[in-house]
Amino acid sequence: MLEIKGLTRRFGDKTAVDHVSFPVPDGGLTGFVGGNGAGKTTTMRMVMGVLQAHDGEVLWDGRPITAAQRRRIGYMPEERGLYPKQAIADQLVYLATLRGMDPGAARAAVMEHLERFGLAERAKDRVEKLSLGNQQRVQIIAALVPQPDALILDEPFSGLDPTAVESMAGLLREHTSRGVPVLFSSHQLDLVDRLCDRLVIMAQGKVVTQGTAEELRAGGPVRYELVTAGDAGWVRDLPGIHVADVDGRTALLEVVESGAEQRVLEQALRRGPVEEFRRVVPRLSEIYQEATS
Template identity: 45%
Template sequence: MLSIKGLRKTYGDVVALDDCTFRAEPGRMLGFLGPNGAGKTTAMRAVFGLVEQDAGTITWRDAPIGFEQRQRFGYMPETRGLYPKMRIHDQLVYLGRLHGMSARAAGDEAEALLATFGLSERTRDPLEKLSHGNQQRVQLAAALINRPELLVLDEPFSGLDPIGVETMGQVLRERARDGAAVVFSSHQLDLVEDLCEDVAIIRQGYIVRQGEVDQIKDASPVRHLELELADGDVRQLGELSDRVVEQVGNRYRLMVPADLDIRPLMSGALATGQVRRFIYTTPSLSEIFLEAVA
């Protein structure tokens, strides 16, 4: 388990991290969410010793993180750092060797990863000859080359087309199923909700929400009710008509308190025969995020 406790980092008068505390479990994916400048990249860099924190601890499997542990980690930084003129296969082998792999093992893993990302025909090409999306794929392959126990990715889906997003998501799922702890940041919250079991939301350097996605959604004080009416007359909803927050044609979206018993109100609305369909749901992760960082 990656455990970050009480992390604090300042740059002069600017507080980048303020008692930042969260954890990532093996075999699970955690979405690390926050607005631009909230401290996500600083926290990720601290895990790899690229930023020295002012206070707090970072441990892996209850032990301090040193060189030996980091050899078993994989990192995809926000600022991509591969060599533009070096052949992509050679780069992956080189990085695998830096992680302690034999040349043969690194070569085999590089070939397998490039095949996974549809780049088998480009192995001898220098990175600069690839499109932005394919360079992104190579960058992820570089983070995966040593089959890491902990995988930390800063905006890994940025700039990818839908096929690239699907491929990368599938690879991350497979690595988590194999037991790796996967942490990634993204502004694509629908994607995070689809992929991740856990999230940590950071605002101004402080974690304001963390835990399992479903539990965070269930803990929200509001619920959403989506209704479709036969004639579009909102008065058919009675008391619920005051809860409408969005209307598209004869479809209405309502926001109600989580502790409100809507059964008697819905019974009255259904008795009119005007309700064609209704869905009662928790807020989306996007809505939870916007409320948490407001």
């Protein structure tokens, strides 16, 4: 397992990453989210050794990570690092051989990945001839082809169309199925919510919350939506709840006292038909807003 412990990085008087700690478990997708300047990219660069940490450490299987182990991590930086005038397939094969792959095996793996991303017919084209979205596909393939022991991907879904997103998600799941830990950052919260096994949310250089989606939802406020046959304004007078919103027959309620939701339902039934009474499961975007506000 890859583990980040207390990583800290300063730029002059500014602390960009402040004692950040979280695990990236084997065989799982860990989503890394936060606003611009939250410290995600700096953290990833320290994990890869691109930036030196001023404090903290990166562990691999419980021990400080070595340079050799870092070379076995598939890394995709936020900035593209491709040679624009080199042919796509030749460049990918070259990069894979730098990671220790046999040239023949590398070319076979490259062509398989190009096929899956719909780029096989462009294999001999120069990178500069591709759209930005297709260049993103090539950058992803460069990280995946060598069958890495872990994956660190900075905004891998940026610029991808829905078909490429699904191809990418499928490929990542293939890697996690063989036990690979995957950490990726994204601003697409709905996508992170759908794909990830764990979430790490950063703000102002610190981890503000982390855990599985279920753990984060369970730790948030308990809300119910009530839809009655008549006006629902009467809920404002009930104890044990906070009324987040009332709009005619519909009320959004936050339970602040255990069992209060049952009293709400009993009162509603006494007043007439209840069309709907359900627990509202918070979206990741709502959890994110509450954690970073």
